[in-house]
Amino acid sequence: MARFGHYDAVVVGAGFAGLAAAHELLRAGLTVRVLEARSRVGGRVFTRYLPDGTQLDLGGQWIGPTQLNMVELVRRYGIETYPTPGHGAMIVDYGGQRLGDSPQEVLDVFAEIDSMAKQIPVEQPWSAPQAAEWDSRTFASWLADSGCSDVAAKFVDRVISGGLLAGSASETSVLETMFYIASAGGVEPLLGYGGGAQDTRIVGGAQQIANCMASDLPAGTVHLSDPVLRIEHDGSGARLVTRLGEHWASRVVIAVPPMLAGRIQYDPPLPALHEGVFQRMPAGTAMKVHAVYPEPFWRADGLSGVARSTTGVLTETVDNTPPGAPRAVLTAFAYGDEAIMLRRCAPEERRRLVLGQLGDLFGSRALHPDELVEFDWLAEEWTRGCFSGHFIPGGWTAFGAALRKPVGALHWACTETAVRWNGYFDGAVESGRRAAEEIRLALQG
Ligand SMILES: Cc1cc2nc3c(=O)[nH]c(=O)nc-3n(C[C@H](O)[C@H](O)[C@H](O)COP(=O)(O)OP(=O)(O)OC[C@H]3O[C@@H](n4cnc5c(N)ncnc54)[C@H](O)[C@@H]3O)c2cc1C
CATH class of the missing domain: 3.90.660.10 (Polyamine Oxidase; Chain A, domain 2)
Incomplete structure (x- = not known):
């Protein structure tokens, strides 16, 4: 087994979160290696x-x-x-009826959703005033009781729970739905075109941004085709076993979606609350x-x-x-x-x-x-779902506090851990920078 040396920080995953973390860690003067399972960078951009x-x-x-991290990256690399x-015109097929826009009854539901989303503290959704009730209830049951027509409920289910959360209203809680909307600043910023x-x-495709971020790292920083299989860790550091060899680090950023983070073998095993996150965020x-x-x-x-x-x-x-x-x-x-x-x-x-x-x-x-x-x-072996992961009902209130909480030398990133624009490129970048800052503070004070 090849022995690849010791770094201040090893980043697992070269999506936007991992690449952003690597940049911030290097900026802090730390030594960094990025380990990426695929033969390319970018993860969910392709x-x-x-x-x-x-x-x-x-x-x-x-x-x-309003995705300011991405606006800044595009500007930094001069990307067109x-x-x-x-x-x-837009077409709305509303229960078989052809409309040119969302009807007023749907806009009324959106307005109610917006006012509920405003009650969510995005850093800690589990502490929202109605968190317990909203997390125990599916968004489908809320829609059924909302008083809107069946076709309006179907439209909101398909456009919000489908178009935004990539599932259906029976899969996610009211709390997860409202958090997701709050993290982007409302329904209109999420659904809007202009x-x-x-x-x-x-121009040239969104993967270009990730390619530019990777090229802007010192040569050899990113190891491609090198999935992390096992992490042995304690408070002072970690040994990462990959397909190609072993790497050592004082700190690790795990910048992969929770569902895949849960497939890495940890020694010692992670605390119960972290395992709970992995199991409840498909x-x-x-x-x-x-x-x-x-x-x-x-x-x-x-x-x-x-x-x-x-x-x-x-x-x-x-x-x-x-x-x-x-x-x-x-x-x-x-x-x-x-x-x-x-x-x-x-x-x-x-x-x-x-x-x-x-x-x-x-x-x-x-x-x-x-x-x-x-x-x-x-x-896709190294993604396993699209667009992003979401807590199932009960997940936020039971396990939300563990989502970003470091475990000794291990720190968590990826868009699913973001506070703003969760689920988007922008949230991924935010999460990587946040994890890098945690490490900078831990190693440099
Ligand atoms: C079809 C589709 C459309 C989307 N549309 C948009 C959009 O228009 N705008 C937008 O902002 N967002 C969109 N998204 C969401 C966006 O792509 C993601 O939020 C973002 O790319 C996630 O970045 P990340 O770094 O958090 O995770 P990822 O991109 O998933 O990066 C994780 C990386 O870790 C690697 N990895 C996984 N396991 C291991 C391991 N064990 N060892 C080493 N490496 C590993 C993966 O290969 C991957 O490169 C879309 C997603 C999809 C799939």
């Missing part, structure tokens, strides 16, 4: 090019103007951005599918490509065509039960269901894309 140069972001892709294409989380895309099940066409034909029909639907397998679509791209891209998302059902289908049936709904929304030309590109993050 940009792919089709042979003709059409760019597809198979993972995360957008940043918004462009606004999400938005000319034309000014919201879907405001801006990255990753979402969203599916993102790209239909590639010779041209953005929907624009000629006055449509923006943005659709939201209460029926069919797809909840949302967006025009994902980069400027100057040789071909056009319509990207569709399925969440919750529909996303799981699509995985159970044979590929031809999945294709029939996805294209059938695109045809219903955008007309017969949508039925015949040049290509339909899928990528299943649930099947």
Whole structure:
């Protein structure tokens, strides 16, 4: 087994959280190594090019103007951005009725959600005034009692619990839902295009930001294709056993999603409350599918490509065509039960269901894309779910206090531990910087 030496800090994972942690640790004058399981950096960002140069972001892709960590990184590396294409009308399929925007009864539910989210202290959601009640209740049961119509409840379930939390309202508590909304500053910042989380895309793809962060580290800092399998630790340091060898560190940042952090073997085993976090934070099940066409034909029909639907397998679509791209891209998302059902289908049936709904929304030309590109993050060994992990009911009040609490030499990062923009790139960067600061204080005072 190769012996790779001792560092002040070893970072596990080279997603945005791990890369941000490495930068901050180096800035503090500490020696750092990053150990990454994949043969690339970026984790849940993954940009792919089709042979003709059409760019597809198979993972995360957008940043918004209030995601200040990302705005700063994009500026720092001189990365070009462009606004999400938005000319034309939106389609809302509301129980089979065709609308141009969310109806007032849905906006009323959003307003109520916003006022509830304002009661959540994002640093400690478990200390919210109604934390015990809200954590013991699913968001589906709250929706059922909210007095809104069945179709409004379905819309909110699919767009909030699906589009934001990548599951369904029966899986998450009221408390987790309200925390997630509070951490981004409200429903509109989360759902919005102009000014919201879907405001801006990255020329060349979002993985470029992670690539720039990695290239900006001293050569040799990041070890690729080297998953951490076992961590032996005590208060004074740790020995990390990887596929390629062993590394020693005074401190460790574990910058992988909780579900994967729980698959690393720890000696001694972690305290019960940390294990409780791992067991109660499964990753979402969203599916993102790209239909590639010779041209953005929907624009000629006055449509923006943005659709939201209460029926069919797809909840949302967006025009994902980069400027100057040789071909056009319509990207569709399925969440919750529909996303799981699509995985159970044979590929031809999945294709029939996805294209059938695109045809219903955008007309017969949508039925015949040049290509339909899928990528299943649930099947990815080093991610295992999409977009991010969420506490199941009861998780926050029982185990929330352990989420970011260091265990001796071990510190926790990744977007699931973020206070602001939890679940997003921006939250990942925040979490990495926070874990690095904990280590700086521990080692330097
Ligand atoms: C389809 C999709 C769409 C999304 N859309 C957006 C969006 O538009 N905007 C947005 O802001 N966010 C979006 N997100 C969420 C965003 O991608 C994540 O919040 C963010 O990338 C998480 O970064 P992270 O560093 O916390 O975790 P990750 O990116 O998951 O990084 C963890 C890293 O650890 C590595 N790893 C895992 N286990 C080990 C191990 N044992 N040893 C070593 N390495 C290990 C992994 O390979 C990975 O590189 C999306 C996500 C997906 C999947």
